[in-house]
Amino acid sequence: MSALYPPLPLCAVLAAALLATAGRATAEAPPARAATCARLRAEARAEAALLYAPRVQLDGARTPIVVTADDPTATPADGLQARLALALSPVDALRGRAIERVASADCAREQLAGQLEAVLVLGDRHGELAATRAELAYLEAHIGEVDAMVADVLARFERQRATALEVDELRGRRAGLRRRIAELHHGQALLEELDGDSAPPADLAALAAAHDAAAVQADRRRADVRALQAWRLDVRAGVAAADRPDWFATVELGYSFGRPWQRAADRRAIHARARELADDPRSVSVRVARLQAAMRRSVRVLADELRQLDAEAEQLRADHARVAHLDSDAARQLAARLTLERIELEARRTSIATLLTTRRPLAGETP
Numbered sequence: 001m002s003a004l005y006p007p008l009p010l011c012a013v014l015a016a017a018l019l020a021t022a023g024r025a026t027a028e029a030p031p032a033r034a035a036t037c038a039r040l041r042a043e044a045r046a047e048a049a050l051l052y053a054p055r056v057q058l059d060g061a062r063t064p065i066v067v068t069a070d071d072p073t074a075t076p077a078d079g080l081q082a083r084l085a086l087a088l089s090p091v092d093a094l095r096g097r098a099i100e101r102v103a104s105a106d107c108a109r110e111q112l113a114g115q116l117e118a119v120l121v122l123g124d125r126h127g128e129l130a131a132t133r134a135e136l137a138y139l140e141a142h143i144g145e146v147d148a149m150v151a152d153v154l155a156r157f158e159r160q161r162a163t164a165l166e167v168d169e170l171r172g173r174r175a176g177l178r179r180r181i182a183e184l185h186h187g188q189a190l191l192e193e194l195d196g197d198s199a200p201p202a203d204l205a206a207l208a209a210a211h212d213a214a215a216v217q218a219d220r221r222r223a224d225v226r227a228l229q230a231w232r233l234d235v236r237a238g239v240a241a242a243d244r245p246d247w248f249a250t251v252e253l254g255y256s257f258g259r260p261w262q263r264a265a266d267r268r269a270i271h272a273r274a275r276e277l278a279d280d281p282r283s284v285s286v287r288v289a290r291l292q293a294a295m296r297r298s299v300r301v302l303a304d305e306l307r308q309l310d311a312e313a314e315q316l317r318a319d320h321a322r323v324a325h326l327d328s329d330a331a332r333q334l335a336a337r338l339t340l341e342r343i344e345l346e347a348r349r350t351s352i353a354t355l356l357t358t359r360r361p362l363a364g365e366t367p
Contacts, residue, residue, distance in 0.1 A: 036110050054086050056086060081241065088236075091228055101224070105221045109214040112207060116204075119204065120291060124298065127362075135347050135351035173340045203361075207288075212278070215277060223270065226262060227262070227263070230255060236249065291362065306349065309352065316341055
């Protein structure tokens with residue numbers, strides 16, 4: 001009976017090796033959108049595990065009674081036979097590995113989709129958080145200067161060197177700046193929840209192209225799984241119990257002549273998938289192209305506004321320089337007005353410049 005057993009451990013060793021190498025390949029894959037990738041890989045492993053492992057088969061068969069010319073009386077006792085076998089299919093093992101490759105390809109696509117979605121979810125509000133923070137930081141850094149100007153005009157008013165209108169004007173301007181700071185704090189809180197403080201990708205178009213390539217690659221991996229269905233290769237070895245137990249081994253090899261048509265259909269499906277990604281309004285590529293077009297228009301408008309603000313700021317600096325050396329009350333009041341206008345204008349300029357710098361990469365331009 002010792003001759004019955006060698007084929008069985010060999011099949012088990014091969015199956016264990018396939019399971020072990022598949023486990024290492026899955027564990028070494030880079031993490032991406034952890035929960036989704038974990039689900040995809042676990043589902044693939046659940047399906048592939050049955051394809052990697054050998055199968056135990058128990059067959060009951062009735063063999064025909066054969067009478068030969070040499071010995072017409074030689075017949076089986078009852079014609080019944082029981083078989084216990086261990087079966088392993090290399091094609092099934094390859095199919096299991098192909099299924100896990102599909103999960104890895106889907107995981108890579110999910111990773112790229114996550115990076116793109118973080119940008120697309122903001123849409124035309126991208127960069128507003130950085131601009132809000134920049135403007136807020138500028139105003140908070142200069143509000144003390146405004147407080148000093150209000151204190152100065154109040155002191156002059158007590159000495160009857162400033163009018164109530166002048167005091168009211170500076171107080172009103174300061175109140176407006178404080179309201180603006182409060183609005184910016186509120187806007188910052190809302191934008192932080194929406195934005196998540198994530199940095200935009202260096203090249204949005206390249207990232208979208210990589211996502212589409214990953215989506216097509218996932219479809220190619222699925223085509224690889226389908227391609228293996230055309231082949232059949234089963235190896236079985238086991239024990240057949242009849243009058244005298246004995247071991248047996250069988251090899252089955254098959255091929256479907258439908259494979260050429262399947263290959264052509266797979267090629268058409270992959271080409272159609274590429275066209276779908278390029279043309280579907282819901283696809284990532286189309287959404288990215290629309291966002292980039294919107295960002296390019298925004299960059300042009302912001303650049304024009306920044307040039308106008310720079311010109312106004314230069315004029316304010318020149319006007320302030322003309323009255324800064326004068327010591328009269330009227331000159332000090334005018335200098336205070338010009339300083340307030342400069343602070344308001346520079347705060348706006350800081351916001352616009354930050355927004356412009358943030359949006360240029362999304363528009364496909366160099367900052």
